[in-house]
Amino acid sequence: DVKVTQSSRYLVKRTGEKVFLECVQDMDHENMFWYRQDPGLGLRLIYFSYDVKMKEKGDIPEGYSVSREKKERFSLILESASTNQTSMYLCASSWLRTEAFFGQGTRLTVV
Amino acid sequence: SQQGEEDPQALSIQEGENATMNCSYKTSINNLQWYRQNSGRGLVHLILIRSNEREKHSGRLRVTLDTSKKSSSLLITASRAADTASYFCATGVQGAQKLVFGQGTRLTINP
Numbered sequence: 001d002v003k004v005t006q007s008s009r010y011l012v013k014r015t016g017e018k019v020f021l022e023c024v025q026d027m028d029h030e031n032m033f034w035y036r037q038d039p040g041l042g043l044r045l046i047y048f049s050y051d052v053k054m055k056e057k058g059d060i061p062e063g064y065s066v067s068r069e070k071k072e073r074f075s076l077i078l079e080s081a082s083t084n085q086t087s088m089y090l091c092a093s094s095w096l097r098t099e100a101f102f103g104q105g106t107r108l109t110v111v
Numbered sequence: 112s113q114q115g116e117e118d119p120q121a122l123s124i125q126e127g128e129n130a131t132m133n134c135s136y137k138t139s140i141n142n143l144q145w146y147r148q149n150s151g152r153g154l155v156h157l158i159l160i161r162s163n164e165r166e167k168h169s170g171r172l173r174v175t176l177d178t179s180k181k182s183s184s185l186l187i188t189a190s191r192a193a194d195t196a197s198y199f200c201a202t203g204v205q206g207a208q209k210l211v212f213g214q215g216t217r218l219t220i221n222p
Contacts, residue, residue, distance in 0.1 A: 004153075031208050042117075042199065042214035043154075050208040058209065090153060092210070097141050097203050100210055102153035 002027045006091050006103035013110050019078040021106055023091030030096055032074035034058075034066065037088040037105075049074055081110045116213055117200060123219040130187040132216040134200035135180075141203040143176055143183050144210070148197045157185075157198075162205075190220045 007022035025032065031050050035043040035058075045058030047066040055066050063085060067075045074093075078085055086109050092100040118133045134143070142161045146154040160167045160176045160183070167174045173186040187194055199215045 031210075033210060035212070040214065043201075043212035045209060045211060048209050056207075056209070059211075088151075092154075094210070096208070099144060099156040099159055100146075100154075100201070101156070102146075104153045105151070107151075 002093075002101045004091060004093055004101050004103040006089075006106050008106050009104060011106055011108045013078075013081050013108065015082060015110055017078075017081045017110075019081050019108070019110075021076040021078075021089055021091075021108070023074045023076070023093075023103055024072055025074075025093035025101070026072065027093065027095075027101070028071065029093035029101075030071075031094045031100075032068065033092045033094075033100065034064075034074065034076045035090045035092070036060070037090055043090065046076065083110050086110045117198075117216045119216060120214070121217040121219070123221060124190060126190060126192055126220050126222050128190055130190050130194070130218055130220075132185045132198055132200075132218070134183045134185070134213055136183075136200075136202045136213075137181065138202075139205040140178075141205050143174075144201045144203070145172075145174060145183075145185050146199045146201060146212075148199065148215070150196075154199065187218075192220050192222050194218060195220045 033048040034046045049055045049068045065077045089106045091103040094100040144159045145157045197215045201212045
């Protein structure tokens with residue numbers, strides 16, 4: 001079975017902290033994605049990556065950056081966490097133009 | 112901006128009835144996918160329909176795609192209490208690697 005693992009299920013951070021969310025997949029997928037999910041807004045794409053060291057902005061990249069140094073790992077970085085970044089963060093991976101597999105999600109609270 | 116718009120936002124039916132959810136999108140696509148999310152968890156892929164297909168079945172699921180109207184529908188037949196979840200459509204955008212989600216339909220099956 002494909003496995004996408006996010007490093008934390010729940011996370012509480014302080015305003016202004018630098019936050020790292022890690023995602024690892026075990027299926028050699030080219031594509032990896034970071035989404036945030038908020039009530040009534042569905043899933044919004046933050047960043048995605050289609051190869052090692054390659055990244056593209058999604059719909060809401062402001063306040064975030066990403067890193068993909070190895071094919072299996074895609075990190076989301078909140079440079080200076082703010083309360084409006086409190087959300088559920090979902091990582092996913094896929095082969096080219098096929099179904100995506102999701103991690104269990106990280107519920108981040110910024111206080 | 113969000114690619115997919117789901118309709119209705121919420122749907123409540125009796126067990127055994129059929130549930131229909133609709134999705135509209137804005138740009139050209141490679142494929143359209145449907146996902147399910149149980150409360151507070153990651154998303155699970157249900158079915159993928161390619162842009163050159165019009166209908167696809169999987170168990171109790173039936174998906175249609177009308178590229179001229181830029182719309183899709185998901186039909187769940189003979190609903191069960193365990194089908195209670197949120198359902199999302201996602202579009203594989205043509206010419207890009209990204210996967211863009213709609214806002215979702217919250218389906219409640221009453222026993």
